[in-house]
Amino acid sequence: MIAYYNGHFCDKAAIVISPDDRGFLFGDGLYEVMRSYEGKLFELELHLARLAYGLDQLRITGVDLGQTGAMAQELLLKNSLLQGDATIYLQITRGVAERVHHFPAAGTPPTLYACARRLSPNRELPLQGVPVVSVADQRWSRCDIKATGLAANVLASQAAKEKNAFEALFVRGGFWLEGSRTNVFFVKNNVLRTAAADQFILHGVTRAVVLRLARSLGIENRESAVTTEEVAQVEEAFLAGTTIEILPIIKIDGRTISGGQPGPITCRLRDALRHLTAGLRVS
Numbered sequence: 001m002i003a004y005y006n007g008h009f010c011d012k013a014a015i016v017i018s019p020d021d022r023g024f025l026f027g028d029g030l031y032e033v034m035r036s037y038e039g040k041l042f043e044l045e046l047h048l049a050r051l052a053y054g055l056d057q058l059r060i061t062g063v064d065l066g067q068t069g070a071m072a073q074e075l076l077l078k079n080s081l082l083q084g085d086a087t088i089y090l091q092i093t094r095g096v097a098e099r100v101h102h103f104p105a106a107g108t109p110p111t112l113y114a115c116a117r118r119l120s121p122n123r124e125l126p127l128q129g130v131p132v133v134s135v136a137d138q139r140w141s142r143c144d145i146k147a148t149g150l151a152a153n154v155l156a157s158q159a160a161k162e163k164n165a166f167e168a169l170f171v172r173g174g175f176w177l178e179g180s181r182t183n184v185f186f187v188k189n190n191v192l193r194t195a196a197a198d199q200f201i202l203h204g205v206t207r208a209v210v211l212r213l214a215r216s217l218g219i220e221n222r223e224s225a226v227t228t229e230e231v232a233q234v235e236e237a238f239l240a241g242t243t244i245e246i247l248p249i250i251k252i253d254g255r256t257i258s259g260g261q262p263g264p265i266t267c268r269l270r271d272a273l274r275h276l277t278a279g280l281r282v283s
């Protein structure tokens with residue numbers, strides 16, 4: 001596999017990352033996961049805008065994002081991924097420096113790593129739906145930064161796995177916010193609901209696309225998290241994310257919802273998103 005590391009394309013296995021890298025020592029970095037359909041990058045601008053925002057918030061300087069799209073395309077080409085679906089993982093850290101908590105000397109170059117791999121989406125899950133469980137949100141209060149320090153997400157995801165659930169949903173102060181690696185939408189009284197894009201959720205690219213599709217389909221929607229009380233009354237729910245697209249939820253904490261079937265609004269949005277990406281495949 002060919003990867004990208006600090007300005008060069010090289011064999012992934014040959015990359016050596018310093019133990020003094022601040023990503024390794026502190027989780028002091030950012031990442032992105034982008035997706036390609038038949039070699040076309042999906043919503044590249046939104047991914048780059050989120051990355052630029054994260055760099056600004058973490059005050060990581062010295063990164064030129066101008067060539068990111070071309071670099072991602074090159075990775076797809078070099079790894080024979082122009083056909084079919086693929087994901088591109090990109091990570092930027094504050095670079096290599098002696099271990100002190102505060103920023104290293106000005107001019108310390110950031111570390112930039114990227115790789116691409118084939119994605120073989122599960123065709124059944126979007127039709128069948130998945131179970132999810134809730135977990136207490138133990139993350140920091142800047143979940144809008146796509147930071148690499150993901151220990152709380154790892155624990156949540158593992159908790160879900162141990163309960164045979166597909167995803168864990170973070171609940172903070174009684175509000176159901178998002179999954180460990182996905183955003184979550186609910187339908188209550190025919191209104192589509194998802195948590196507001198504040199500092200307590202990641203501003204998902206798929207989330208933004210789903211809201212755009214909902215508006216164009218005339219589906220009433222509100223950016224306001226559902227509460228534990230309200231979750232008991234939702235008609236439908238689904239997960240949204242770059243790799244899973246839209247996945248219906250059919251069980252929450254062991255309780256069947258939506259009659260154990262993907263709900264009608266969920267299906268409309270799932271199919272609309274599929275239609276959008278199918279357009280990329282043929283264009």
Ligand SMILES: Cc1ncc(COP(=O)(O)O)c(C=O)c1O
Nearest residue numbers: 181182183202204205206241242
């Ligand atoms: C915590 C969290 N929320 C939401 C998402 C979905 O974001 P996107 O649609 O940009 O993939 C992710 C994706 O990694 C995530 O980690």
